[in-house]
Amino acid sequence: MSRLLVGPFNRVEGDLEVALDIADGRVSSAQVNATMYRGFEQILQGKEPHDALVYVPRICGICSVSQSVASARALADLGGITMPPNGQHATNVILSNENLADHLTHFYLFFMPDFARPVYAGHAWHAEAVRRFSPDYGEQVRAATAARQRWLTIMGTLGGKWPHTQSIEPGGSTRAIDSAERVRLLAKVREFRSFLERQLFAAPLEAVASLPNEEALWNWHAQDPLAGDLRFFLTLVRDLSLQSLGQGPGRYLSYGAYAQPDGSWALPGGVWRADSARLDVLDAAAITEDATHAWLAEGGKGPLHPLSGITRPEPDKRGAYTWNKAPRLAGEVVETGAIARQLAGGQSLVRDAVAHHGGTVYTRVLARLIELARVVPMVEDWLQGIRPGEAFCVPSSLPEDGRGVGLGEAARGSLGHWIVVQRGRIANYQIVAPTSWNFSPRDAAGTPGALEQALVNASVLDGEKTPISVQHIVRSFDPCMVCTVH
Amino acid sequence: MNVLWLQSGGCGGCSMSLLCADTTDFQGHLRDGGIQLLWHPSLSLASGEEVIELLDALAAGNTLLDVLCVEGSLLRGPNGTGRFHMLAGTGLPMIDWVKRLAARAKHVMAVGSCAAWGGITAGGNNPTDACGLQFEDDQLGGLLGAAFRSGSGLPVINVAGCPTHPSWITDTLMALAANTFNAEDLDPLNRPRSYADQLVHHGCTRNEYYEFKASAEKPSDLGCMMEHMGCKGTQVHADCNIRLWNGEGSCTRGGYACIACTEPGFQEPGHPFHETPKLAGIPIGLPTDMPKAWFVALASLSKSATPKRVKNNAVADHLVVRPAVRKTRLK
Ligand code: SF4
Ligand code: SF4
Numbered sequence: 169m170s171r172l173l174v175g176p177f178n179r180v181e182g183d184l185e186v187a188l189d190i191a192d193g194r195v196s197s198a199q200v201n202a203t204m205y206r207g208f209e210q211i212l213q214g215k216e217p218h219d220a221l222v223y224v225p226r227i228c229g230i231c232s233v234s235q236s237v238a239s240a241r242a243l244a245d246l247g248g249i250t251m252p253p254n255g256q257h258a259t260n261v262i263l264s265n266e267n268l269a270d271h272l273t274h275f276y277l278f279f280m281p282d283f284a285r286p287v288y289a290g291h292a293w294h295a296e297a298v299r300r301f302s303p304d305y306g307e308q309v310r311a312a313t314a315a316r317q318r319w320l321t322i323m324g325t326l327g328g329k330w331p332h333t334q335s336i337e338p339g340g341s342t343r344a345i346d347s348a349e350r351v352r353l354l355a356k357v358r359e360f361r362s363f364l365e366r367q368l369f370a371a372p373l374e375a376v377a378s379l380p381n382e383e384a385l386w387n388w389h390a391q392d393p394l395a396g397d398l399r400f401f402l403t404l405v406r407d408l409s410l411q412s413l414g415q416g417p418g419r420y421l422s423y424g425a426y427a428q429p430d431g432s433w434a435l436p437g438g439v440w441r442a443d444s445a446r447l448d449v450l451d452a453a454a455i456t457e458d459a460t461h462a463w464l465a466e467g468g469k470g471p472l473h474p475l476s477g478i479t480r481p482e483p484d485k486r487g488a489y490t491w492n493k494a495p496r497l498a499g500e501v502v503e504t505g506a507i508a509r510q511l512a513g514g515q516s517l518v519r520d521a522v523a524h525h526g527g528t529v530y531t532r533v534l535a536r537l538i539e540l541a542r543v544v545p546m547v548e549d550w551l552q553g554i555r556p557g558e559a560f561c562v563p564s565s566l567p568e569d570g571r572g573v574g575l576g577e578a579a580r581g582s583l584g585h586w587i588v589v590q591r592g593r594i595a596n597y598q599i600v601a602p603t604s605w606n607f608s609p610r611d612a613a614g615t616p617g618a619l620e621q622a623l624v625n626a627s628v629l630d631g632e633k634t635p636i637s638v639q640h641i642v643r644s645f646d647p648c649m650v651c652t653v654h
Numbered sequence: 655m656n657v658l659w660l661q662s663g664g665c666g667g668c669s670m671s672l673l674c675a676d677t678t679d680f681q682g683h684l685r686d687g688g689i690q691l692l693w694h695p696s697l698s699l700a701s702g703e704e705v706i707e708l709l710d711a712l713a714a715g716n717t718l719l720d721v722l723c724v725e726g727s728l729l730r731g732p733n734g735t736g737r738f739h740m741l742a743g744t745g746l747p748m749i750d751w752v753k754r755l756a757a758r759a760k761h762v763m764a765v766g767s768c769a770a771w772g773g774i775t776a777g778g779n780n781p782t783d784a785c786g787l788q789f790e791d792d793q794l795g796g797l798l799g800a801a802f803r804s805g806s807g808l809p810v811i812n813v814a815g816c817p818t819h820p821s822w823i824t825d826t827l828m829a830l831a832a833n834t835f836n837a838e839d840l841d842p843l844n845r846p847r848s849y850a851d852q853l854v855h856h857g858c859t860r861n862e863y864y865e866f867k868a869s870a871e872k873p874s875d876l877g878c879m880m881e882h883m884g885c886k887g888t889q890v891h892a893d894c895n896i897r898l899w900n901g902e903g904s905c906t907r908g909g910y911a912c913i914a915c916t917e918p919g920f921q922e923p924g925h926p927f928h929e930t931p932k933l934a935g936i937p938i939g940l941p942t943d944m945p946k947a948w949f950v951a952l953a954s955l956s957k958s959a960t961p962k963r964v965k966n967n968a969v970a971d972h973l974v975v976r977p978a979v980r981k982t983r984l985k
Contacts, residue, residue, distance in 0.1 A: 175702060175741075175744075176741060178705065179697075183695075183742045203739060204738065206781075211777040211781065218928060222913060223774060226774040228666065232667060281699055310679055313680045313681065314678045317676070317680070320900050325902055329903045329904065334910040343874070343909040557972055559971065
């Protein structure tokens with residue numbers, strides 16, 4: 169048996185190190201280390217509650233709006249504030265603008281370039297992978313970067329700038345839009361739709377989103393295996409068996425995405441169990457964080473619910489190997505992300521694919537691309553739903569004492585903020601980010617987190633110091649390490 | 655020009671902002687400007703041991719390093735060990751890597767307010783002992799020390815902002831690649847003058863409201879945000895309202911106050927961000943270059959002269975009174 173320390177990983181957000189035990193050319197056990205700590209939960213102590221809206225977006229530059237939305241929701245919960253329908257629609261457009269940009273960035277800039285590596289030079293598709301996805305010259309990488317830039321101009325109008333917009337308030341959005349602007353925004357959504365339909369899918373979004381099952385997907389693929397980048401990816405899946413690489417824990421968490429004015433969700437949440445194909449209602453009271461293997465104080469009370477959570481560095485703690493705590497749902501390891509949203513939200517192709525293969529490199533990436541196809545038409549609807557001239561934001565006043573919970577979905581999965589306010593100041597603020605779930609260390613019982621489980625059995629080729637299979641598995645989660653440990 | 659980009663105690667947002675540069679071909683845009691990214695954490699193919707080999711070659715001087723870009727603040731804690739950020743796979747604190755590489759670089763660039771001053775990471779009680787490359791808030795020093803000069807003789811170039819505007823970065827890199835960037839191009843805080851010689855207030859769409867002190871009272875109102883909503887645009891160095899963000903945005907156009915994110919110490923203003931601190935009803939932070947007595951006199955005069963249109967629109971989120979249409983020809 170040998171040990172391999174892998175890092176720095178790139179094309180993930182933030183810095184990541186993975187320690188692998190290797191036996192017979194396979195990973196037998198993995199430990200995931202988030203190597204950087206900044207301490208946002210400590211920084212927020214004693215602040216004016218509303219100031220959280222300045223600090224929390226800066227937890228993460230790739231999902232800053234998701235952080236704002238979770239925080240605004242926690243403050244709205246604290247103050248009993250309900251935003252008007254226009255505020256809800258504008259918030260959804262802003263949030264989806266970021267989420268979908270993330271999916272695009274992940275696929276084109278972070279995930280696919282690995283297939284342009286020399287290690288794959290012997291495969292029939294390699295030259296095409298280089299032409300499309302080499303990071304510097306790849307045609308699709310460059311086209312996607314341009315499409316992303318154009319798409320994020322929607323954020324310029326609605327959020328002022330990105331990242332770190334402050335237009336999201338507990339009471340709505342600070343940027344009202346008029347009918348002329350709405351027309352322009354709709355044109356920009358159509359421009360993005362057209363990029364996706366020409367380059368990524370080589371098919372209408374609706375046709376992709378309505379593929380009912382795997383059989384239909386592979387039939388569609390067989391029609392023209394290299395047309396569009398999704399079908400190209402499917403070609404690689406077959407050739408490299410990505411459908412069985414990186415098996416996750418089989419339980420999936422989504423808080424529900426895109427709140428609607430009537431209180432429902434555009435993508436309803438819940439806990440999906442692959443073994444029984446069952447969707448359970450989420451019990452948010454069952455969320456805990458276990459700090460046994462984190463360089464953080466435990467307070468001697470075992471795993472804590474975030475409302476009573478503590479974050480205090482203990483850099484010399486024995487047995488610790490990461491700055492990340494281990495979030496658990498009723499004691500269980502869960503996976504979160506687009507795959508969980510699509511499973512909980514009842515998308516039939518993703519449910520079918522996961523039933524056949526589980527949560528793997530293939531199904532995680534597929535779920536993100538299906539989400540792109542599903543959500544763009546929703547963005548068009550939300551913009552249509554805006555009533556120019558009606559209120560976008562109601563003034564909010566916050567109580568001197570109380571608590572609030574803000575749950576939502578970032579591109580990478582379930583994001584929660586918990587705030588406790590005493591005498592007008594933040595007494596406690598705890599954040600549980602999507603990658604905290606996915607890249608969790610072991611808990612007190614020694615149970616590994618989702619990625620730690622998914623890495624077991626990954627193949628390590630002779631002489632590999634940064635195994636390619638490990639890179640595919642890590643990136644299939646689209647991790648964000650700066651969020652993980654905040 | 656060889657550029658190495660490292661990230662430490664920040665959020666990666668300055669990189670994400672860079673990717674929004676206004677061009678139809680980002681990768682070509684850099685190349686055409688003479689910029690070669692040796693490695694960037696989000697954009698390069700190299701990972702793991704390939705990166706460590708590159709860093710070793712740069713630190714040893716075997717590969718030329720023209721620009722070292724650092725994004726994120728430098729985490730000196732706990733107790734000066736730098737262990738709050740160990741560069742993955744290397745067993746070494748990031749601050750050690752930065753010191754070694756800065757000693758080899760022709761230019762050193764702080765990307766964003768974290769790397770320039772410490773930024774948001776240094777907020778609160780600064781749990782990680784975060785600082786900037788050559789500043790700690792507005793005090794010279796930081797990780798590299800006040801006396802530090804890179805190979806070119808320049809101090810650290812502070813492309814501050816949280817995040818930085820993409821073209822503040824690309825313009826500066828391109829000027830460096832073209833050898834046209836000199837000490838005179840830096841302002842007193844070592845920010846490039848190309849963006850720091852403007853105030854955020856310049857070009858703000860709320861200027862007419864400002865003239866009449868017609869002020870926003872709640873989020874989403876159209877009025878000027880200086881009097882009540884914490885806007886510091888009249889004092890803050892940056893061209894956000896001239897060189898717009900993401901196509902057509904800026905903080906004030908997005909409906910919220912300028913919080914001075916290009917300035918040292920912005921993370922701890924000493925008052926709630928969205929409220930203007932006042933003394934006897936008068937904002938403490940007066941416009942740069944404006945004597946207080948004049949401000950008070952002008953404000954009371956202009957308030958009494960405020961047109962109804964400006965007054966009413968200031969406290970609504972859309973126009974409730976439109977500019978009058980005159981039936982005669984304009985003179
Ligand atoms: S300056 Fe702001 S945007 Fe840039 S890394 Fe720091 S927190 Fe993120
Ligand atoms: S909102 Fe701020 S930047 Fe705009 S006019 Fe008023 S003071 Fe100036």
